[in-house]
Amino acid sequence: MLNLTWINTLVTLFQQGSFKAAADSLGLAQPTVTQHIQKLEEQLGIALVQRGRSGCHPTAGAQRLMPFAVSMLSLNQRALAAVRGEQWRVGASSNIGIYLLQPHVRSFLAEQGDAALDLVIDNNPTIAQKLSQAEIDMAIMEWWQPLDGFESRPWRNEPVVVIVPPDHPFACLTEITPEHLAGMALIGGESGTGTGRLLAEFFARADQLPSVSMQLGSTEAVKQAVRAGLGISLVLASTVTQEVEVGALCAIPLAGAGLNKELMLVWRTTAGAQVPHFIQHLLASPAPHSSATNSSVRPL
Structure with missing residues (x-):
């Protein structure tokens, strides 16, 4: 040793x-x-x-x-701080940490008073690795592969939408069907988030799946590329709320039941341990309404 x-x-x-x-x-x-x-x-x-x-x-x-x-x-x-109950490290995949989690962190700290949280934001695979290596105590993720020693619960269902620039032919549509996307090339964002699995479920035939034209690594990069007219993409609805409100992008839901991504809360379990307070806070917090899929604010 x-x-x-x-x-x-x-x-x-x-x-x-x-x-x-x-x-x-x-x-x-x-x-x-x-x-x-x-x-x-x-x-x-x-x-x-x-x-x-x-x-x-x-x-x-x-x-x-x-x-x-x-x-x-x-x-x-970190081990010493955890034993003393001094601080918790919370990991979040990029989209969740940037667009969804901050208000919940603020309300938790206001509610707890003396609580201390260290927020780590990174891509989904990196957050999973940090969790498995005990570098973080809990995580909020877009996709999680169950592992022994960890407990997970669904947090919220987040709609996945197609984003296009306002002058795109799809901008006037109220929904996107598999036929619209069949054979198209989509701009890819952060890898390891499970979006590809959802898209495969949306298409009845594998040969109709759209391809990925670019893999840009982040939703911010994807949004800028779509605004520049480089293509279209799939993103979580809450990541484009502001762009839709000002008319910079159009967010269009997918047809039928659409696509929804189940965001997961994950934490390490030990015998007799309670659900972490921050996880309890997230489970009790209502999900804010997203206007990104509301046709009344999508420019036509």
Whole structure:
């Protein structure tokens, strides 16, 4: 087992650049810092520090170790904070964290008073990875593959709409059918959100599925591309509310039952543990009305 005290000394040494500066930063005697590094080198069986006129630098082995060292120290701090009930880290996939979650965070903090939340926003696969690696405590996601040790509950159903510029031929439609999209190329956004699975369910035949012309990585990039006339795309309705209200984009629902994405709340479970307070708050919070699919505000 790696000794976290030695790991902390190594990280501090490279941050400070010298044994003396590291000792001062850690409040230790310089021989103690040297001893920590020597013990870590003995345990790993490699040299970790290169000494030179410009200070101390990591060897190739130390460079490979550093990302894990920093992660271990961060996880240690999070574990201590969690045990003390000091802070919770909440992860959210990009669309949820940017467009949906902020008012709920604000109302939770106003309600709890002394609660502390650290919000992490990233793409859906990264949030899933952070959750599985205990880098975050809970998550709100567009798509989740159930795993042992985690509990999940539906939070809300969010409509998926087709977005087009106001001068597009589809802009006058009240709904989009599979025939409209068959064979078309759609602009792709964030990967790993489950939109492709929903689209496959919408089409009766796989050979009618539209293709992806560009994979832009974010809804903001997709919206700008659609506004520029580069194509059309599928997005969550709440991500284009403002653009629809000012007439910059048209958001058109899909025909029939349409497409709805079930947003999920996910958290790590332990024996006897209660549902986290923030999860309880989200489950009790009403979903705000989205005007993006309201035909009365869609420009014709």
